[in-house]
Amino acid sequence: MELILISIIASIVTYFVPKGMAKMVALFGAILTLAYNSFLLQSFVADGTKKFVFDTPWFSDAVHFSVGIDGISMLMLLLTNILMVVILLGAMRKEWKRESLFYSLILFMQAALIGVFVSNDGIMFYVFWELALIPIYFLCALWSESGDYKTTTRFFIYTFMGSLAMLGSFIYLGSKGLVDGHTFAYDNLVAVKLSTTESMWVGLGIFIAFAVKIPLLPFNAWQPSTYAESPTPASQLLSGIMLKMGLYGLIRWFFPMVPETYEFWSNLIIILGVIAVIHGALIAIRQNGMKRLTAFASLSHVGLIAAGIATITIVGLQGALVQMFAHGINVVGIFLCIDIIQRRTQTRDLTQLGGIAKQAPYFAALFLILVLGTMAVPFTNGFPGEILLLKSIFGYHTILGVIAGLTVILCAVYMLRMYQKGMLGKPNGETFHFPDLQKSEWPALILLSAMVIGMGVYPQWIVELTEASSENILKIIKETVEGVS
Amino acid sequence: MIALITIFVGALLCLYLGIKKQESFSIPIALISLAAAMTVTVIQLLSKDVWPIEMKMRAGGMMLFDFSSQLFSLLLMLSLFLILLSLKPVKMMGADLLGLLMFSLCGGILLSGFTHLVMMFLGIEILSIPLYVLAGANKKDSSSNEAAIKYFLMGAFSTAILLMGCAFIYGGTGSLDLEGLNKASYMMGHMNLATPLVFSGVLLILVGLLFKVAAIPFHFWSPDVYEGSPNRATVFMATIVKAAAFAGFIRLFAVGFGELKEPVWMNAVIVASAISIVLGNAAASMQNNAKRLLAYSGIAQTGYMLIAFIGLDFSANVWNLLIYLTGYISATLVVFTIIDILDTEGKASDLKAFEGLGVNNKGLTFALIVAMFSMIGIPLTIGFVGKYAILTAAFYVKPWLVVAALVGSAIGIGVYFNFFKYAVMSRTDKPLPKLNTTAGQKITVAFCTLVILLIGAMPMIIANFKELFF
Structure with missing residues (x-):
């Protein structure tokens, strides 16, 4: 509750402070939120129950x-608030038009994201889910790189339609549930018993909303162009945090809502996820635009996470949570590095780059750490999550596991190709004067790299934080399934 | 009743000032009489414990000012108050036309409180006839004349159908009184005795009222009339006329024909509603004239309001409709005020006129965005609260209608994004300069935006009111 308030107030204050002050105020707001979060x-x-409960009609x-807030929510909050500081640090390097509005929207976004991760009521979840869409829409459209708002509008319409479907499902669940009292409470919605047909339809509605956001394969048309056109902070918000909304939704809302047909849905999601893993990776290998490459890489990683969630095993859920955290950090870091390169050379086309490592060794080293993290090299943060995810998918079906396992190889191919073409080789005209890291780039990248290594060495804290909550969710699903059969 | 008389006297005074050529006083007089009427209504609403309200306010057995009617007439008066505030300086508006607006409002108040079909008919006529004049108020503009003639013909036609329906009902039930109708329809509804006469009577009345609220398939007049009429008449039609017609509509169908819902009229209303939502939004997304666009989007909004008729609990339905209307009126007032500000020469209100609005007019753009979000039904606006209330109530009855409504909403995004496209996203070289706005316009826009956001963020404010009154 207080977290939402802090960021909303910070957002409003940011809008009204004089020009030039806005970024400092915004950063202060984000740090304050993070500090309060650490205090919490x-x-x-982490015993699986909700803490810090606040409830009013x-x-x-x-x-x-x-x-x-339970363990899973806490993890997501940490991710949101840490990344928000990093994103603001990254954004501060540039002068934005209408600065106060820009930072105010970012903080508003933070408030909405926090709301999504802590809400305990179906309609409230929907409300914040939509609210998160509004600032990101304006961020992408008003500051888009090509000045074309069509991509963003397509993104908005895609996601809004998905959300409406989810709203329909929630209202249907509510109409089947309690007539008096707190109908849309999480526990009450979960407790609703549905027939198989109803469960399929309700599931379809919620599934569309989350699948668009994640994005799973047939719903991903908005993703690459939106990432490529948006300003970097917006891409970071989208890929680092907003995708996690969809995954979080799968864990927290989707499967507990439709346990009656969970076998169907998990089959579907695992297959879509594994296809996305390969599809995204293969396209990423052929890309030359760095942002587009990252977009497809992200598609591939997220597919794996979704598949892991859909196995409905404790290993899968924990792998997914670890990997969600790791992916958020890595992808935000990589977008930041791309932005640094683009700012200095005016291009992010791999064919025109090269030799940056010689000019800017510190930058190259930190970038390499992030690349390795994405590739899931041992002792980086990508490794534990990916191993757990692959293990869960192997447990589900061996052949699918083998196919999904290819991701390790393919990911190495496209990430190393990006690093090699961009950073190594001889400097050309574009990259000859490439200054090393400056001012606020230092803390942002150092923080991210430290987390990549730190989490790789000691991922256990995430597992401990979320274990009880994950087991709770599994218990809900299992109990209903046994009750039905 | 006192409110009605106050407004009527105010209207007469306006006309008198028009004769005396003292037109500069007419708007203050109108505002004062409206404010007085609103104060009286609020006092009556709040003092409901002091006197039994039925005894106090029954007028000749044909009117009953109960809570729902008081709330509706309060909404109508407040809207006219805001419209008058947002008007441009007096030159644009003769005192006689102002008087007509006030007379029309009297009709709206009658319509929200009738208990007798004759009074309903009178209300509809008093509401409509001044509008036929207002639609043609730009005498030298051919499209305004066209609008007036179209509106008059269509209006006369629908009134005739409505009267026919009333006659059939009288033939079938022997009563024109709401209580009598209620009893008769209770018998018929429960014993399945609805005669063909009653059947066709209800459906004819339904057709007449659907004309008035502009629901598909009886909507053809609305885009042309909205486009041709002067702005002040259009905004009046889009807000007050629609709200008043709905007030009468739900009163008749909730109290009078409530028990005939299942056998007779529910399916017709559902079909009209579903088509209005989907087609209205689809047609609106193809317009490039702001007023036509709002006419079509108004048709779609009508569709949503019709959903409010099918919930199980009628007093809750009235309340939901009231919330939805409040949201719709607030958003419409914001948009029309902005159109009026932009539309300096009274020329066609092309959407292109919005181009580059966002650069120098931050306040107006913010209000426009909020109003559009409310129309779409994005959370934290009153539009979402209204849609949520209506759809949850309808879900128990017809789940698939809610699906149609959601599909319509999805189409609707495209409609309202047309405004964003020009106002916010466009990167034109010649953005609009800072526009001159009068204090009244600022107050109207600010007040409506505040209503949208406040009730949107904290719906419990009005939910508490509901417990007070129902």
Whole structure:
């Protein structure tokens, strides 16, 4: 509750402070939120129940403003708030038009994301889910690189349609549930028993919303162009945090809502996920635009995470959570590096780059750490999550596991190709005067790299943080399934 | 009743000032009488514990000012108050036309409180006839004349159908009183005795009222009339006329024909609603005239409001409709005020006129964005609260209608993004300069935006009111 308030207030203040001050105020707001979040973490006990609960009637008795934090939410909050500081540090290097509006939208986004991760009520979840879309829409459209708003509008329409489907499903669940009292409470929605047909339709609605956001394969048409056209902070927000909304939704909302047909949905999601792994990776290998490459790489990674979630095993869920955290850090870092390169050379086309490593060794070293993290080299943060995910998929079906396992190789191919073409070789005209890291780039990249290594060495804390909550969710699904059969 | 008389006297005074050529006083007089009427209504609403309201406010057995009617008439008066505030300086608006607006409002208030079909008919006529004049108020503009004639013919036609329906109902039930109708329809609804006469009577009345609220398939007049009429008449039609017609509509169908819902009229309303939402939004997305666009989007909004008729609990339905109308009126007022500000010469209001609005007019653009979000139904606006209330109530009855509504909403995004496209996204070389706005226009826009956001963010404010009154 207080977290949302802090960022909303910071957002409003940022809008009204004089020009030039806005970025400092925004950064201060983000750091304050992170500090408060760490303070909450201090007194947090990960036993699977919701902590820091705040609950008051909102629309009517049926819809409450109800928040609570359990282990999974806490992990997502940490991810959001850490990345928000990094994104702001990265964004500060550039002068933006209408600066106060820009930073104010970013902070507003943070508030909405926090709301998504803590909400305990179906309608409230939907409300924040939509609210997160509005600032990102304006960020992408008003500051887009080509001045073309069509891509962004397509993105908005895609996701909005998906969300409407989810709203329909939630209302249907609500109409089947309690008539009086807090109808849309998470526990009450979960407790609703559906027939198989109903469960399929309800599941379809929620699935579309999350699949567009993640994005899973047939729903990913908005993704590459939106990433490529958006300003870097918006790409970072989209890929680093907003995708996690979809994955979080799968874990927290989707499977517990439709346990009756979970076998169908998990088959579907695993297959779509594994296809996305290969499809994204193969396209990424052929890309020359660095942002597009990262977009497809992201598609591939996220497909693997979704497949891991869909196995509905404790290993899969934990792998997914670890990997969600890791992927957020890596992809934000890589977008930051791309932005640094682009700012200095005016291009992000791999064919025109090369030799940066000689000119800027520190930058190259930090970039390499992030690349290795993405490739899931041992002792980086990508490794533990990916191993757990692959293990869970192997447990589900061996051949699918083998196919998904190719991701390790393919990922190495495209990431190393990017690094090699971009950073190694001889400097050309574009990259001959490539200054090394400056001012706020230092703390941002150092922080990210430190987390890449730190998490690679000691990932256990995430597992401990989320174990009880994950088991709770599995228990909900298992209980309903046994009750039905 | 006192409110009605106050407004009527105010209207007469306006006309008198028009004769005396003292037109500069007419707007203050109108505003004062509206403010007085609103104050009286609020006091009556709040003092409901002091006197039994039925005894106090029954007028000749044909009117009953109960809570729903008081709330509706409050909404109507407030809207006219805001419209008058946002008007341009007096020159654009003669005192006689102002008087007509006030008379029309009287009709709206009658319509929200009738208990007798004759009074309903009178209300509709008093509401409509001044509008036929207002639509043609730009005498030298041919499209305004066209609008007036179209509106008059269509209006007369629909009124005739409505009257026919009333006659059939009288033939079938022997009563024109709402209570009598309620009893008769209770018998018929429960014993399945609805005669063909009653059947066709209800459906004819339904057709007449669907004309008035502009629902597909009886919507053809609305885009042309909206486009041709002067802005002040259009905004009046889009907000007050629609709200008043709905007030009468739901009163008749909730109280009078409530028990005939299942056998007679529900399916017709559902079909009209679903088609209005989907086709209205689809047609709106293809317009490039702002007023035509709003006419079509108004048709779609009508569709949503029709969904409010099918919920199970009628007093909750009235309440949901009231919330939805409040949201719709606030958003419409914002957009029309901005159109009026842009439309300096009274020329066609092309969407291109919005180009580059966002550069120098931050406040107006923000209000426009909020209003559009409310129309789409994005959370934290009153539009979402209204849609949520209506759709959850309807879900128990017809789940697939809600699906149609959601599909329509998805199409609707494209409609309202047309405004963003010009106002916010365009990178034109010649953005609009800072526009001159009067204090009244600022107040209207700010007030409506505040309503949209405040009720959107904290719906419990009005939910508490509901418990007070129902």
